Amino acid sequence: MSQCTAQQQRFWSPEVRQLEPYVPGEQPKIDNLLKLNTNENPYPPSPKVVAAVQQLLQHDAACLRLYPDPDASALKQAIATQQGVDSTHVFVGNGSDEVLAHIFKAFFRQPRPLLYPDISYSFYPVYSQFFAIESKMIALNEHFEIDVEDYQQANGGIIIANPNAPTSIALPLQQIERLLQAHPDSVVVIDEAYVDFGAESAVSLVTRYENLLVCQTTSKSRSLAGLRVGYAIAQPHLIQALEAVKNSFNSYPIDRFAIAAAVASFQDQDYFAARCQQVIEDREQLIAQLSALGFEVLPSKANFIFARHPAHDAADLAQQLREHGIIVRYFNKARIDQFLRITVGTPAQHQRLLDTLQQHILKS
Amino acid sequence: MSQCTAQQQRFWSPEVRQLEPYVPGEQPKIDNLLKLNTNENPYPPSPKVVAAVQQLLQHDAACLRLYPDPDASALKQAIATQQGVDSTHVFVGNGSDEVLAHIFKAFFRQPRPLLYPDISYSFYPVYSQFFAIESKMIALNEHFEIDVEDYQQANGGIIIANPNAPTSIALPLQQIERLLQAHPDSVVVIDEAYVDFGAESAVSLVTRYENLLVCQTTSKSRSLAGLRVGYAIAQPHLIQALEAVKNSFNSYPIDRFAIAAAVASFQDQDYFAARCQQVIEDREQLIAQLSALGFEVLPSKANFIFARHPAHDAADLAQQLREHGIIVRYFNKARIDQFLRITVGTPAQHQRLLDTLQQHILKS
The missing domain is CATH 3.90.1150.10 (Aspartate Aminotransferase, domain 1)
Known part of the structure; x- marks a missing residue:
């Protein structure tokens, strides 16, 4: 696609002319x-995923004319059951990228800067720019590890990928707990896109820390990158902020196929x-x-x-x-x-x- | 879901505490x-929609492990063919609500106010608040019609639903053309969610007006509300702004099922x-x-x-x-x-x- 002229760019919102989008x-x-x-x-993915969509097509294809459940309650329940939390602790979105975007808007537009590692998921600086969030990158140590002591400074939120990407290194749960205790007034987001391949999930800490939000995806460990289903787990007062943002943006982000397929995946543990x-x-x-x-x-x-x-x-x-x-x-x-x-x-x-x-x- | 306390709301971005989300x-x-x-x-929906998804399940279900095409090129091409435009004139999103959200961000964050009818799609004021866009509602006339003369004032963009909702009344194409000519430096968005039931589409004007953007959906006339596919048609310099916004928000908004199903729908005219x-x-x-x-x-x-x-x-x-x-x-x-x-x-x-x-x- 050819670049448009400055004359044509007058139609764009001024800030959009400066965006540096993510490159997948x-x-x-x-x-x-x-x-x-x-x-x-x-x-x-699980054969049960395919069976669930086939079932929908065979018995319920006409329902495609109807909007999906805007709350995707069945999917939230399936995730809650698998994760051992109440469904009021679950938020779902169109891939974990959409969930992350909503997280940045819901929590990180604060007077103090957001902190994240200098080497991490390259969408974080893109979201920061998109939502005009002041952010500060914290250098990984010389072993490419996150040192939670380095986050000991004023902040309006912290986001860490665990395991981190692209370094692949995991942070022990004990370190995450220190971070949660050191920043009781900041939302600490643990982005666990890759957690199922051997790291420790922070979901077990959710009921104990009101400032913890964990984000996961079906794209990697559930072989459903083609489906676009991500989710967040946190106490209800954080989930409610995500719902307010989601319902100000797109009421029905997850289609009927994606709901049916993802539910089946969570049921085949x-x-x-x-x-x-x-x-x-x-x-x-x-x-x-x-x-x-x-x-x-x-x-x-x-x-x-x-x-x-x-x-x-x-x-x-x-x-x-x-x-x-x-x-x-x-x-x-x-x-x-x-x-x-x-x-x-x-x-x-x-x-x-x-x-x-x-x-x-x-x-x- | 119970309301959270002011104490718990300290975690929310201040502006998010004020949001009044859309109520579907x-x-x-x-x-x-x-x-x-x-x-x-x-x-x-068309039986060919069901057949296309069945085909995907039977021959290509393993591909669900792979991300979908982030550009949804096949879908853009199918829409372009049906609409008689080049595929560089097409943007696709997760329902026309997501497309509209990106439109507000891409074009309407301007020094001058956005204009839209006082009685129209109730998501417009929600987007305005969400993106902190100054907007001005223009009253429908006593017959509940849009009078384009009333839009003759300084603005940073105009959005009109045609037919309007919930009034159901259509605006003749000639009136839309007057609006386009009167506001050559503003993006004029015609939201045509319901156009296929008897109104005149402004898509025929896209090649002639560099400030026109038309938004449509598969949810109504194509019986695919359960699928979440919407799209916009405009000249490439407007499409590029939407792509910059989309790629700063979510790289892969349309899943493999939705792409296959929507393509089949556009092919069954x-x-x-x-x-x-x-x-x-x-x-x-x-x-x-x-x-x-x-x-x-x-x-x-x-x-x-x-x-x-x-x-x-x-x-x-x-x-x-x-x-x-x-x-x-x-x-x-x-x-x-x-x-x-x-x-x-x-x-x-x-x-x-x-x-x-x-x-x-x-x-x-």
């Missing part, structure tokens, strides 16, 4: 592509647990294999790894992998510009990655 | 309910045209029947009618209909508090409405 990992349509760039699950365990095992094997090739891999609790090779430039590696039909994520950003973020795939996909590295790239 | 028409779960309150289509024609005929008959019972019905080009009875209080009528399991929409608002908004249903549904009115309500 690319979704190219290339044959025989090995796509390890957007942290999608290599395994399909065995499938979910088995697939998460599989990804964890595959990840550990991939880390060992890449380490054997000389890569330095950060300790991952996510469905991706963050790795650098002391003898090879990361941008070059990404480019060469791409020429062999393998896409990984590269961030041209200070401190992490020698790292690659590689999604955990199947063992067969890993073998292709390792063979390509060994036979065509690392030997040069 | 209720979606009650009552047996034998006749639901004429949310302008849903009484007919199901015959079914669409036949159902719209049916609704128009049913509406005309309903208007005649209600008029025969003494109702005064505004001239409708929508899939709902707006009617008052000189001898019966509208709130009472709504309440009595409800006691007979029939829900219509009542707005307790100056100037229109003696009207009922009644969705066009099937002839059988109309008969039940008419019988109930005649036998149980109007006689009293």
